[in-house]
Amino acid sequence: MATEKAFDWLNPFAAVDLNIGERADGIKDWAIANRETIQPIKQFLESIIVRIEGALQATPPLVMLVILVMIAWQAAGRRVAGLVLVCLLVLGFLQPTAWGLAMTTLAIVTASVIACAIIGLPLGVLAGKNDRFESVIRPVLDTMQTIPAFVYLVPVVMLIGIGNVSGVIVTIIFALPPLVRLTSLGIRNVNQSVVEAARAFGATPRQILFKVELPLATPTILAGLNQTIMLSLSMVVIASMIAVKGLGNEVLRAMGRLDAGKAIVGGLGIVMLAIVLDRITQGLGRSGRERGHRHWWQSGPVGLIAALFQRN
Amino acid sequence: MTEPDREDVIRCDGIWKIFGDNSKQAMDAVRRDGLSKKDIRQNFDCVVGVQDASFTVGRGEIFCIMGLSGSGKSTLIRHINRLIEPTSGTVYIEGQNVSAMSPQELRALRAEKIGMVFQSMALMPHRTVRDNVVFSLEVRGVPEDRRAKVASKAIEMVDLAGWDAKYPDELSGGMQQRVGLARALAADPTILLMDEPFSALDPLIRKQLQTTFMELSAELHKTTVFITHDLDEAIRIGDRIAIMKDGVLVQIGTPEQIVTEPADDYVAEFVAGISKLDLVTAARIMQPVEMYRQAHGGNPDMTAWPVARPEDKLNTLVDLAVGTDSPIRIEADGAAIGVVTKRALLRGIQGREEIAPATEGAV
Structure with a gap:
């Protein structure tokens, strides 16, 4: 305490010490005290993540590659599909274990994005409808985006x-x-x-929301x-500090050993994965008019198959 | 103008709409002290959108509300289906108080009894023409096979057959507004609310759509409130016209009344440039047979004169007048009731009120 000063x-700030740091440390004790109650939720989430990862790892890489290229073709057209193919080949040939690591990372990203959608869409709709809620949630969102990840890593x-759920x-x-x-x-x-x-x-x-507002807001929501x-992918290195496996962990380990080559391999893998996911979701966001087709089933591989069936 | 057999479908009683946070206090102050619009703006920071508007619309009637932009006409029409809540006053539709309806009743009213057409078309860009047209049926849970029938009928009505599966942005402006019209008519509503439906279209397409609309309304007899800023359009379409200025209904009357008896200088200025040919009737400009006889002396032989009916418009009289030098005899039920001289006809076309029989000179 600096009361003697x-x-x-x-310079009033130097003389007053509110001791916020020490008080906020209580959150740690609170977290430890509540560990047990949170365990069932943790196990549930863990099982979901494990299942996603299991499915991704069980698929043979070549099959997975074809599936991803097809999705890209369907969502964004032939040129993007070509780009996705190249990126995935680069990713696979980076090193023999790269594909498996990428699938682990993809599983974490998938789980995070699904959770974000489940939480974020209702919050976004509410914020779009209600000015007061928007003004309350905005500073919270600002905090979430700017506070250094290390601050909430510990609590x-x-x-x-540690682990996937965290x-x-x-x-x-x-x-x-x-x-x-x-x-x-x-x-x-x-x-x-x-x-x-x-x-x-x-x-x-309710009908206005589902029949008018959400469909018309879809391009923005997909953006x-x-x-x-993209942000989920940029978190994988930090997440690997709390024992999340995958490409991020490669980078972290390489950093610890000052192994620049291995860091580049891990980093490039993340970049390739990012390009693939970015191009696919950007393709989803474009309107049918831009693609010259009205419905997704009229173009891409599905369109081809549909056309075949129609001819028969 | 209220005939005894007339049935009011829409009745608006003293509608006030004051916009602003203190609208309730402003309304109270208006009731108590009769504040002017300027006082309301200064003391309460409120804007008056509609000021004490009352009118009725009979079954099958087309009621035009004419006013310039900002006169409050679009605000007024939105009170009828309660898209806007009045600050004061009540709206009755077929005797039911709209302001007292529960949300469910109100939605049923909007979906089943009222069709609305918007200046901006307001079609849903993510739905096909067909799905736009049957939107009101869809929200009421009407089954798909019935919707399909209604849709094809409504689309046929506006001459858009074959366009069902297109999206609004594949259509021209005129076609889009036809879709808007089909959407409003799809549920076979009693009432049509048309908020400047043709204002955004170019003149030829506008005329075309007016014709389509008039044919449809002659066939369907919908009670219609039609908003426009174009007096020619109002006169062409309306059975009665209300002129609105700064939130006030300045005058309500038939097109002929509006043109020949403008209530104030504002309306007079509006109607000054309007052609009277298709508006003014013989009854308005003729002089009684007796007076004609007094003015001209003797007993002129009227048998050779051309004959017209009192409800004939000036246009018809002009056609008759060019073929002869005689005045025109006006007959009702086989008896001559009046005479239209060339002078009266010409003055009538000008719109001048120089038809006082006493001062009428020889032709």
Whole structure:
């Protein structure tokens, strides 16, 4: 305590110590005290992540590659599919274990993004509809995006322990805000005269949301989802500090040994994965009009198959 | 103008709409002290959108509300289906108080009894023409096979057959508004609310759509409230016209009344440039047979004169007048009731009120 010090009006901060740091440390004790209650939730989440990873790892790499290229073709067209193919080949040939590590990372990212969507979409809709809620949630989102990850890393580990679940939670904290923000923006930007028309024809608020606002906000929401995926990927190295496996862990270990070559391999793997996921989700966000087709089933591999069936 | 057999479908009683956070206090102050719009703006920071508007619309009637932008006409029409809540006043639709309806009742009213067409079309870009048209049926849970039937009928009505599966942005502006019209008619509502439906279209397409609309309304007899800023359109379409200025209904009357008896200088200025040919009737400009006889002396032989009916418009009288030098005899039920001289006809076309029989000189 600095009460002995003479109070200086020009520098009042030096004389007052509110001791916030020590008090906030209580959150650690709280986290440790609540460890047991959180365990069932943790196990549930862990089992989901394990299942996702199991499925991704069980698929032979070549089959997985074909599936991803097909998804890219369907979502974004042939050129993007070509780019995705190249990126995946580069990723696979980086080193013999790279593919498996990438699948582990993809599993964590998938779990995080699904969780972000489940949490973020309702919050975004609410923020888009309610000005007061928006003004409350905005500083929270600002905090989530800017506070250094290391600050919440420790409490999360104290509460949940190291491992995949903590990794996913840390990733959610960092990656959730853009989805909430852009969902809110999308809802707010829906043409109000169309909403009014829906009201004039007797639609309920729920029908307006699902039949008008969400469909019209979809491109913006998908842009938010794209950002969430990108941010999730950028968290994998930090998440590997709390024992999350995958490409991030490669980078972390290489850093510890000052092994620049291995770090580059891990880093490039993350970049390749990022490009693949980014191009696919960006393709989803484009409107049918830009693609020249009205429905997703009219183009890409599905369109080809559909056309074949129609001819028969 | 209220005939005894007339049935009011829409009745608006003293509608006030004051926008602003203190609208309730402003309304109270208006009731108590009769504040002016300027006082309301200064004392309460509120804007008056609609000021004490009352009118009725009979079954099958087309009621035009004419006013410039910012006159409050679009605000007023939104009170009828309660898209906007009035600050004061009540709206009755077929005797039911709309302001007292529960949300469910209100939605049923909007979906089943009222069709609305918007200036901005407000079609849903992510739905096909067909799915746009049957939106009001879809939200009421009407089964798919019935929706398909209704859709094809409504699309046929506006001459868009074959376009069902297209999206709004693949259609021209005129076609989009036809979709808007089909959407409003799909549920076979009693009432049509048309909020400047043709204003955003170019003149030829506008005329076309007006014709389509008039044919449809002659066939379907929908009670219609039609908003426009174009007096020609109002006169062409409306059975009655209300002129709105700064939130006030300045005058309500038939097109002929509006044009020949403008209530104030504002309306007079509006109607000054309007052609009277298809508006003013013979009954308005004719002079009684007796007066004609007094003015001209003797007993002129009227049998050779061309004959018209009192409800004939000036246009018809002009056609008759070019073929002869005589005045026109106006007959109702086989009896001559009046005479239209060339002078009266010409003055009538000008819209001047120089038809006082006493001062009428010889032709």
